[in-house]
Every structure is written in structure tokens, then in C-alpha cells.
Amino acid sequence: MNLIHVSDLLHFQQCSRLAYNYYTNKKPMESFYHLDVPYSELYCRLLNISEYGSGQTGDDNEASLKLLQENKYILNARFEYRQCRTKIPVLIKKEDGFCAVYPFLSSYPKEFEAQKMKINQIICEKLGVHINEHKVIYLNKDYVRKNELNIEECLILGNHFFNKRNNLGKEVDEVVNGVDVDVDALIDQVQSLFSKSIPEAVRSKKCTAGRRCRFYDFCFDESNQPDDSILFLTTSRHKLDLYEEGIQHIKDMKINKIEGFRLQYSQYMASLNGRFLDLGAIIPWISKIQYPISYLDFEWDTFAIPPYENMKPFDVLCFQYSLHVENEKHELSHCDFFSTGDCRKKFVESLIENIPSTGSILVYNMEGAEKLRLIQLSQQFPEYKNQLESIWTRMIDLSKPFELGVFYDNRMRGHYSLKNLLPIFTDEVSYKELEIQNGMNAVFAYRTYDHATIKQKEAIRQQISKYCAMDTYSEFIVYHGLLDVIEEEICQTL
The missing domain is CATH 3.30.420 (Nucleotidyltransferase; domain 5)
Structure with missing residues (x-):
């Protein structure tokens, strides 16, 4: 069996090809954000953690369970269940179990993060580690630094997610408890995927929704597409359906498929004539x-x-x-x-x-x-x-x-x-x-x-x-x- 990670399960839930690409094309990730000191050092200060056990790369379950026995605070505890590994940023020992703390480099942790928390909770439960509370750490967007960094004002320890409008939403534990996931079945599916040849790349709106998938060009070689390919029609709900119907050029689409966007009209006119210029506007x-x-x-x-x-x-x-x-x-x-x-x-x-x-x-x-x-x-x-x-x-x-x-x-x-x-x-x-x-x-x-x-x-x-x-x-x-x-x-x- 392949050794996988919980992140592979999460990627698979989005797209099987995405999971395969991440697994087989491991690219070094450069952080978008600049950090002068490790984030762990800062959130440990917020939690008043000075002494703790720390998990290391390659730790097996026995080493991690020993850390839990010997320490009240554990950073980066690593666990493995059926060849699926995971890492929990912070575990705090309580009388009746553990509190898992997830730090985010954002100001608005959203509800979809509960999926990972739930899978981690289930894996830990399989190993006899009971996580019965979850908290999040995030950045206070309104904090203005003075001469010295005030970590208690800059970071927030909370127990709520944020909704789509970035307002405080449901409690973290409420959302985690509401997640229904069959971890064993999910592991089976991902293991099966990675033991086969590369899955077929299927275009869907998810490929370009929000930020374009980092593997888009790897999945779809569009270098041979005509310059006015229907696939290049911007902000279009119809282009994938039109492409599947055999429409190659934007000019060949029915005019009623233009959705009222000026740029789409410009592309249509350029497809007819090579380029478009609105003299009256320019x-x-x-x-x-x-x-x-x-x-x-x-x-x-x-x-x-x-x-x-x-x-x-x-x-x-x-x-x-x-x-x-x-x-x-x-x-x-x-x-x-x-x-x-x-x-x-x-x-x-x-x-x-x-x-x-x-x-x-x-x-x-x-x-x-x-x-x-x-x-x-x-x-x-x-x-x-x-x-x-x-x-x-x-x-x-x-x-x-x-x-x-x-x-x-x-x-x-x-x-x-x-x-x-x-x-x-x-x-x-x-x-x-x-x-x-x-x-x-x-x-x-x-x-x-x-x-x-x-x-x-x-x-x-x-x-x-x-x-x-x-x-x-x-x-x-x-x-x-x-x-x-x-x-x-x-x-x-x-």
C-alpha cells in the first residue's frame, strides 16, 4: 500500500486528478506570506506554552503516544492509520481528552476546514486518542502594531468559524461534529487511485473557479487550441458545454450565449475579424x-x-x-x-x-x-x-x-x-x-x-x-x- 497523507484525502474529495497530481508532482511550496519568525513561536506565546513535546518527521504512533503521556502540550503530533499519516499542530491535554488547536495564517478561518479536523479526530480516535474540543487561532485584521509586537492583540484564540461574508459563524465543534465522513472508505479510494495509472483529466468549472488550479496546464495542454478557442471565452457559464458540443471558435457560438459581458462581446467580434477596437470608448x-x-x-x-x-x-x-x-x-x-x-x-x-x-x-x-x-x-x-x-x-x-x-x-x-x-x-x-x-x-x-x-x-x-x-x-x-x-x-x- 502507498503511504498517504490526510491532505491527499482532502484533495481527492475535490478532484481525483488533483489528488493524483499533488501526490506524484510534489512541487516545493513557497509561502505567499513573509514570516520573520516561525508562526509556531508566535502562537506558542499566545497559548503561554513554554515547555512542550514536539513531534518529528517520521515519528510512528508509539513515539507520538509517548509524547502525549509525558507532556501537557504537544506540537506537531504525528499519527498514522492504515498507511494514512497526519499531523496536528497543537494538542493540549485535558482531564477528559485533548483540545486540538489549529493556527491559520488568515483572519477568517472558514467552515470547510472542519473536514480536515474531523478526519484527524477520527484517526486519533482509532488510536485511542480522544479529541473532544477544537479551537482556532487567526490574525486580528484590525490590529495596528506599535513599537513592539503585542501577540495577544495580533492573534486571536477562538472557537468560531467565519461565514462567506467574513462574519463570525458557527462554533468550530458544532461544525466538526456535523461532518459525516467515512475515513476507511476514503482511504480505500485514494489508495486505489494511487495504485493505478494517471486518471483522466476532465474539465469542469472547478478547474478555474476562484483561483485557477495550479495543475491546470499540466492537465490540459491548450497550446494547440486556436487563438479564438471557445475555451478562452472569459467568465462564461456555457463554454465547457459548447466545447463538448464541438464548438471550437468563439465566432461559431450562438450570439445568445454571450452573457452580457463587454469583454465577451469583444472576443466574439475579434473572433470574426482578428481583433476588436471600440474607437468611441478608447x-x-x-x-x-x-x-x-x-x-x-x-x-x-x-x-x-x-x-x-x-x-x-x-x-x-x-x-x-x-x-x-x-x-x-x-x-x-x-x-x-x-x-x-x-x-x-x-x-x-x-x-x-x-x-x-x-x-x-x-x-x-x-x-x-x-x-x-x-x-x-x-x-x-x-x-x-x-x-x-x-x-x-x-x-x-x-x-x-x-x-x-x-x-x-x-x-x-x-x-x-x-x-x-x-x-x-x-x-x-x-x-x-x-x-x-x-x-x-x-x-x-x-x-x-x-x-x-x-x-x-x-x-x-x-x-x-x-x-x-x-x-x-x-x-x-x-x-x-x-x-x-x-x-x-x-x-x-x-
């Missing part, structure tokens, strides 16, 4: 852009636990910006900023000093990114609020013509990220030439900077700076590419 948008034009992009890291004063849980720290400035003569200049540690104030001062005081500032997807970053910095450093506000009020979101379907080219293949757009407007520059090719790679490189050698630091800085500069140069290329398309369309209409 010209007023373009007319708002004034010289000098600043092309701006930030790189930042996200900290689950606020490391510096006036930061909240999940606040970000900007460590890099790139700024290309184009004057009325279409001359392009560039400057940037990079630093580590608490560089927030230096970042703000450098940006204020270097960005032109007039003209438009083009930013790609600014609302949830650069604009929000500046608003957060103005709250952390109110003495700079007016200068920062003068920057974000001049920002214009370069993504809007593409996001709203004002412009669509079949080669976008349903995506409108900057990296997808760049090849449409030029074949002379590419992200593929860079050591760092996406934002998360830049973040992971930044996290290694302080512990690197002098030579390594210089290389890391250059690689991150080149990547960020490519983003702002891409904004320049895309903007001027739009201008060229507009001019071409106008000439065709004359």
Missing part, C-alpha cells in the same frame, strides 16, 4: 493622458505578522519601484529604487523626489496594487499624505481598455496581463530573456537578499531591477501600441 480615455507620462510599477512583499510600526496583518512592504518617464519629445528616461528592511520612508521620499509633479501616471492594474500601496503608506506616514495623494490621483489604469473589452486581440487568448499583451505589440523584447520572469519570483529573490554575499546581493538587485524595469517599459510599449492601433483604425474608417 479615444475619450486616451485624451485624458497628458505629458510627461510616467510609467510606474512597484514590487512588494506581504507580511502576515506586521514587522514594523503602524503596519497591520497582511500589510505589504514595497521594496522596489521602477519609473520610466516620457516627455513631450517622446524621450524616455528611467530611475528606480531598491532596498530591504524597513525601507518604507526611503521608498516614499525617493518616489516623491523622482516622479514628475505634473502629467499622467500610467499603472497597470493600479486599484488593487500601486494605488492601494500608496494609500496604505499615507496612513503609515501621514506627513506625506498630500504628496502621495497627488500621485495616486493622477494615476490612470492602463489595464482598463483590455479588461473592459475596449481592445481585444485573439492572440490574448482570454488573458490581458501585461506579459500577455507585450508580444502583441512587439517581438523585440521579452520577459523570457530575464532571470526573474514574474512578481513572485522577484519576492522570493528579495527574501534571500539580506543573507546573501556581497556578490550575490548585487546579482539579486540587478535581476529584480531588470524585471521591474521590464514592467514599466512594457507599459510604454503597450500604450504606444494602442496609439498605433487607434491611428490605423481611424485611417481605415476615412
Whole structure:
């Protein structure tokens, strides 16, 4: 029999192919959140745990049961039942059993987490370990750090989950007790799955619901699909059914299957003609852009636990910006900023000093990114609020013509990220030439900077700076590419 983990059972409940992919394609997971100290150290402080037994990788049931006998508090206790292993973050011994504590790096632990808790409870019960209480630890989203971290205010020990609207919901134990799962049957199914060849990949709405499955491209090779494939129709409830019916091109679908989204209409028109441009919408948008034009992009890291004063849980720290400035003569200049540690104030001062005081500032997807970053910095450093506000009020979101379907080219293949757009407007520059090719790679490189050698630091800085500069140069290329398309369309209409 294969040695499996409770996570394999949970993945199987979502999708058999997902479970198989996780089991056979074990990729190293980089944390989205930056933690300066292990989370376990922080939640132990919250629980006032100073002495405890600690489970180790490879512990068998005998070793874990011994830990339970000898300690009131146990961290990372490992158990195995029928070749299925699991790990419980915290167990606290009580007179009538154990309390299991599950820490979450989030502010809103949801009810679906009860499935894992229930399976763990059943496995422990099979081994004679009675868990009769469950608690959760999560981050207080409203906590603002002062000079020192107050762990009792930053973390919350609770016994309720949160509902879909992020309001306090049902008690954890109520939800766990209501979970009905046949662990033995589930283990049999997963063991059987892993002993067979790879299961068939079946497209479903779950593959792209919310965040796209990390194994989507592994399951479905869409490189040979036509650029206007029905599979690339955005936000469509019908595309999978249409694909199964044999519809390949968006233009071949019935017009009544368009669900009222402007981008879908743009894709339909582009499928007919190669590309689509709404001159009536793009010209007023373009007319708002004034010289000098600043092309701006930030790189930042996200900290689950606020490391510096006036930061909240999940606040970000900007460590890099790139700024290309184009004057009325279409001359392009560039400057940037990079630093580590608490560089927030230096970042703000450098940006204020270097960005032109007039003209438009083009930013790609600014609302949830650069604009929000500046608003957060103005709250952390109110003495700079007016200068920062003068920057974000001049920002214009370069993504809007593409996001709203004002412009669509079949080669976008349903995506409108900057990296997808760049090849449409030029074949002379590419992200593929860079050591760092996406934002998360830049973040992971930044996290290694302080512990690197002098030579390594210089290389890391250059690689991150080149990547960020490519983003702002891409904004320049895309903007001027739009201008060229507009001019071409106008000439065709004359």
C-alpha cells in the first residue's frame, strides 16, 4: 500500500486528478506570506506554552503516544492509520481528552476546514486518542502594531468559524461534529487511485473557479487550441458545454450565449475579424493622458505578522519601484529604487523626489496594487499624505481598455496581463530573456537578499531591477501600441 497523507484525502474529495497530481508532482511550496519568525513561536506565546513535546518527521504512533503521556502540550503530533499519516499542530491535554488547536495564517478561518479536523479526530480516535474540543487561532485584521509586537492583540484564540461574508459563524465543534465522513472508505479510494495509472483529466468549472488550479496546464495542454478557442471565452457559464458540443471558435457560438459581458462581446467580434477596437470608448480615455507620462510599477512583499510600526496583518512592504518617464519629445528616461528592511520612508521620499509633479501616471492594474500601496503608506506616514495623494490621483489604469473589452486581440487568448499583451505589440523584447520572469519570483529573490554575499546581493538587485524595469517599459510599449492601433483604425474608417 502507498503511504498517504490526510491532505491527499482532502484533495481527492475535490478532484481525483488533483489528488493524483499533488501526490506524484510534489512541487516545493513557497509561502505567499513573509514570516520573520516561525508562526509556531508566535502562537506558542499566545497559548503561554513554554515547555512542550514536539513531534518529528517520521515519528510512528508509539513515539507520538509517548509524547502525549509525558507532556501537557504537544506540537506537531504525528499519527498514522492504515498507511494514512497526519499531523496536528497543537494538542493540549485535558482531564477528559485533548483540545486540538489549529493556527491559520488568515483572519477568517472558514467552515470547510472542519473536514480536515474531523478526519484527524477520527484517526486519533482509532488510536485511542480522544479529541473532544477544537479551537482556532487567526490574525486580528484590525490590529495596528506599535513599537513592539503585542501577540495577544495580533492573534486571536477562538472557537468560531467565519461565514462567506467574513462574519463570525458557527462554533468550530458544532461544525466538526456535523461532518459525516467515512475515513476507511476514503482511504480505500485514494489508495486505489494511487495504485493505478494517471486518471483522466476532465474539465469542469472547478478547474478555474476562484483561483485557477495550479495543475491546470499540466492537465490540459491548450497550446494547440486556436487563438479564438471557445475555451478562452472569459467568465462564461456555457463554454465547457459548447466545447463538448464541438464548438471550437468563439465566432461559431450562438450570439445568445454571450452573457452580457463587454469583454465577451469583444472576443466574439475579434473572433470574426482578428481583433476588436471600440474607437468611441478608447479615444475619450486616451485624451485624458497628458505629458510627461510616467510609467510606474512597484514590487512588494506581504507580511502576515506586521514587522514594523503602524503596519497591520497582511500589510505589504514595497521594496522596489521602477519609473520610466516620457516627455513631450517622446524621450524616455528611467530611475528606480531598491532596498530591504524597513525601507518604507526611503521608498516614499525617493518616489516623491523622482516622479514628475505634473502629467499622467500610467499603472497597470493600479486599484488593487500601486494605488492601494500608496494609500496604505499615507496612513503609515501621514506627513506625506498630500504628496502621495497627488500621485495616486493622477494615476490612470492602463489595464482598463483590455479588461473592459475596449481592445481585444485573439492572440490574448482570454488573458490581458501585461506579459500577455507585450508580444502583441512587439517581438523585440521579452520577459523570457530575464532571470526573474514574474512578481513572485522577484519576492522570493528579495527574501534571500539580506543573507546573501556581497556578490550575490548585487546579482539579486540587478535581476529584480531588470524585471521591474521590464514592467514599466512594457507599459510604454503597450500604450504606444494602442496609439498605433487607434491611428490605423481611424485611417481605415476615412
